[in-house]
Amino acid sequence: MTKPSIGLTGLGVMGSNLALNIADNGFDLAVHNRTNADVDRFLEKSGDLRARLTGHYEIEDFIAGIATPRTIIMMVKAGSVVDAVIAALTPHLEKGDLLIDAGNSDFNDTVRRTKTLEDQGFGFLGIGVSGGEVGARFGPSTMAGGSAEKYALVEDMLNAIAAKHEGEPCAAWLGPDGAGHFVKTMHNGIEYGDMQMIAETYGVMRNGLGMEPKAIGKVFERWNEGALGSYLIEITAQILQTEDPQTGADIIDVIVDRAGQKGTGRWSAIESQKLGVPASAIEAAVTARALSAGKDQRETMERLYGTPDTVISSASMEAIITQLENALLAGKIIAYAQGFSVIRAASEENGWNTPLARVAEIWRAGCIIRSVMLNDIASAFANNPALESLLLAPAFADKMKATHADLRTIVALTAQHALPLPALSAALSYFDYARQGQSTANILQAQRDFFGAHGFERTDEEGSDHHGPWAMG
Ligand SMILES: NC(=O)C1=CN([C@@H]2O[C@H](COP(=O)(O)OP(=O)(O)OC[C@H]3O[C@@H](n4cnc5c(N)ncnc54)[C@H](OP(=O)(O)O)[C@@H]3O)[C@@H](O)[C@H]2O)C=CC1
Ligand SMILES: O=C(CO)[C@H](O)[C@H](O)COP(=O)(O)O
Structure with missing residues (x-):
């Protein structure tokens, strides 16, 4: 076998599946993993694809086994591990070689690494990959950032391994340096927001309406046929109808209610705040995960404040389920609107020119948030690339007009029954504030001027440094 020109290091869940996907699409590939036993395990399980793969235990040998100019994909744990792997690889590389970080890296790190590596004469792309292990194996959505010239070198391979939406690869170059990792x-x-809102509607049906998991699963199955159709609704329907093989109980009831998180959700909230673009529904979902993690304290608080009566008995179950469907749709639209507005702002701030319609298009298959709604989002940005908020697009304005009253009813009803809806209620507050021509921020301006002489604008005069008649002290 002649030397392959592509290598992949990091044969964990994502890396091993991505390697098989690459080989399956006709590319020879050198593979490496820090823990050598995993190289052997991987090769043993590669079946018919074994002939396309060469395994290596040492970095030096791995790099020597790749033809120049090399393309080396790193699929390792995000953070300092990526820097450590880069430091281990670069002494053996040659100018013109291309490194790809395909993990969930912080885009700030990607900007830094791009500059450092390009200054050393290497190429570097930061590519967000979504789809979990099945996506990695059979077709992920890939979001690339870095030099367009370097992307062109790997575009065919990325298109080949990507998920296809109506034949079109869900892979795109989205701008220089950190653009791809920012979009990921x-x-x-958005994934956090979507998941949390789904969990909240589950909570209303379970704890408010007293429905059993399998029945709720059926409701999600039905919703999946309509405007909410998405991978996350589909898997939730399946999860709720799955029994635990060990006990025979509904599996959802044996899973501890403490959600993990690896960083990307939190970064999305941090970056939105840094840019001054509100993403309150997403932020609320991150907050909800943090609250979930503090289970011991939640249990202490429940003992202190008592267990509320969450049962809703005042209205018909079917009517509430219909309102919930609309509430979830409205909340989801708001979360997507917020997410896209943050991407737009980051693109402007960093000069990335990230095409928002293309982002929506490549999320339509392969990735975790794939959903039918993304068709309309792609059209909204294609029709008006300057669209400032999805909530201003005629198609989404129509959807919001048809659903926000139900979101309001559900938030009000659940507040009365102590059923927490952090993400859905944050979405509603955002919507109500965002469409309010006259807000209450004049009070904030008066307070700021009162205590700090910060000045305010007047409604009846030009200028921003007017002051109130309050004396100092
Ligand atoms: N799992 C998922 O659904 C998704 C994950 N991602 C991202 O992909 C990346 C990989 O994730 P995943 O495959 O799930 O993770 P795994 O934990 O399955 O694999 C991690 C990989 O990183 C390697 N690694 C860890 N520490 C070091 C180190 N100090 N030096 C060298 N290699 C190291 C591991 O090697 P070793 O075997 O020696 O420990 C292993 O190959 C992450 O950035 C993750 O956020 C992206 C999309 C989806
Ligand atoms: O990138 C992903 C999906 O798109 C990964 O599954 C990621 O780990 C999800 O984030 P978290 O672990 O914080 O829930």
Whole structure:
């Protein structure tokens, strides 16, 4: 076998599946993993694809086994591990070689690494990959950032391994340096919002309406046929109808209610705050995960304040389920609107020119947040690339007009029954504030001027440094 020109290091869940996907699409590939036993395990399980793969235990040998100019994909744990792997690889590389970080890296790190590596004469792309292990194996959505010239070198391979939406690969170059990892971060922020809102509607049906998991699963199955159709609704329907093989109980009831998180959701909230673009529904979802993690304290608080009566008995179950469907749709639209507005702002701030319609298009298959709604989002940005908020697009304005009253009813009803809806209620507050021509921020301006002489604008005069008649002290 002649030397392959592509290598992949990091044969964990994502890396091993991505390697098989690459080989399956006709590319020879050198593979490496820090823990050598995993190289052997991987090769043993590669079946018919074994002939396309060469395994290596040492970095030096791995790099020597790749033809120049090399393309080396790193699929390792995000953070300092990526820097450590880069430091281990670069002494053996040659100028013109290309490194790809395909993990969930913080885009700030990607900007830094791009500059450092390009200054050393290497190429560097930061590519967000979504789809979990099945996506990695059979077709992920890939969001690339870095030099367009370097992207062109790997575009065919990325298109080949990507998920296809009506034949079109869900892979795109989205701008220089950190653009790809930023979009992946916001993808995950939206994912957090979507997941949390689904969990909240589950909570209303379970704890408010007293429905059993399998029945709720059926409701999600039905919703999946309509405007909410998405991978996350589909898997939630399946999860709720799955029994635990060990006990025979509904599996959802044996899973501890403490959610993990690896960073991307939190970064999406941090970056939105840094840019001054509110993403309150996403932020609320991150907050909800943090609250979930503090289970011991939640239990202490429940003992202190008592267990509320969450049962809703005042209205018909079917009517509430319909309102919930609309509430979830409205909340989801708001979370997506916020996420896309943050991407737009980051693109402007960093000069990335990230095409928002293309972002929506490549999320339509392969990735975790794939959903039918993304068709309309792609059209909204294609029709008006300057669209400032999805909530201003005629198609989404129509959807919001048809659903926000139900979101309001559900938030009000659940507040009365102590059923927490952090993400859905944050979405509603955002919507109500965002469409309020006259807000209450004049009070804030008066307070700021009162205590700090910060000045305010007047409604009846030009200038921003007017002051109130309050004396100092
Ligand atoms: N799992 C998922 O659904 C998704 C994950 N991602 C991202 O992909 C990346 C990989 O994730 P995943 O495959 O799930 O993770 P795994 O934990 O399955 O694999 C991690 C990989 O990183 C390697 N690694 C860890 N520490 C070091 C180190 N100090 N030096 C060298 N290699 C190291 C591991 O090697 P070793 O075997 O020696 O420990 C292993 O190959 C992450 O950035 C993750 O956020 C992106 C999309 C989806
Ligand atoms: O990127 C992903 C999906 O798109 C990964 O599954 C990621 O780990 C999800 O984030 P978290 O672990 O914080 O829930």
